[in-house]
Amino acid sequence: MNQKPARAPLPPHTAEENIAYIRQMLGELRTVANNEGADMLRYMIEMAYVEAGDILAGLRPMSIRGHRDPAIGMPLKAAGKIKF
Template sequence: MSPKPAKPALPPHTAEENIAYIRQMLGELRTVAANEGADMLRYLIEMAYVEAGDIQSGQRPFSIRHNRDAATGMSLKATGKVKF
């Protein structure tokens, strides 16, 4: 059995280019969903499209990972047996 040829590496893209590409694809998917009458799907795609636009314009960060409350990182440990 012959080994599969390695795929050529894609050229590196900046985060801005990737978000622009995602937004463009979402715009096309929104049109397809609208043409099919998939209203809820179109709405959800529209929300992602708006989010991508907000990221492009700098109104929102790329990730909320770094903006969480400290409380969300708390681990929940059982305190022991619960008595009724």
């Protein structure tokens, strides 16, 4: 039987390396979308690209879990009658 030699497991990547990889791929996707004239798609990819750059630069947290706006979840009051 031909058995393949066991490979050493790949080292785990850090979150920073993963975000850098995502940013690189987004840059390539942005170019493809631009070449195809998909302006809205290119714009959304660009926003994700900028977000990834901000995370890498330490300007934004990677997650917003636990950082909720206290106004979220508040019940809305009916406007009632409008007086002119």
